[in-house]
Structure formats: C-alpha cells, structure tokens
Amino acid sequence: MDILRLLAAIFIPPLGVFLQVGLGTQFWINVLLTLLGYIPGIIHAVWVIVKTPDGVRTDI
Numbered sequence: 001m002d003i004l005r006l007l008a009a010i011f012i013p014p015l016g017v018f019l020q021v022g023l024g025t026q027f028w029i030n031v032l033l034t035l036l037g038y039i040p041g042i043i044h045a046v047w048v049i050v051k052t053p054d055g056v057r058t059d060i
Contacts, residue, residue: 002054009045013038016045020052 002019009016017030026048034041 002049005049006046009049010042013041013045017048020049026052 005016005019007016008019013034014027014031017027021027030041030044030048033044
C-alpha cells in the first residue's frame with residue numbers, strides 16, 4: 001500500500017485507482033461513483049488500493 005496512491009484516492013479518486021490498476025473496469029466504475037458522489041468514489045478507490053496487490057495490473 002503506497003501513501004501516494006492513498007493520498008491521490010482521497011483528493012482525486014480516479015487517479016488513485018488508475019495508479020493502482022490502470023485504465024480498466026475498476027477505473028471507469030470509480031469515475032462513475034465519483035461523479036455520482038465524491039464520498040462513494042473515495043471509498044471505492046481506497047478499497048481497490050487496499051485489496052489489489054502491488055504489481056498486479058488489471059487494465060484491459
């Protein structure tokens with residue numbers, strides 16, 4: 001878990017998700033959640049960063 005990714009997840013949630021998993025499904029889900037409400041975007045971003053092991057990219 002990287003502090004930079006967590007800080008990005010708090011201030012710009014899609015950026016935190018992008019840094020962790022790349023431009024894939026989780027990124028677009030996070031963009032949608034952030035547009036619907038900032039707090040759901042933060043929660044999802046932190047969840048993705050904590051649950052995805054470092055070095056695993058799930059981008060398509």
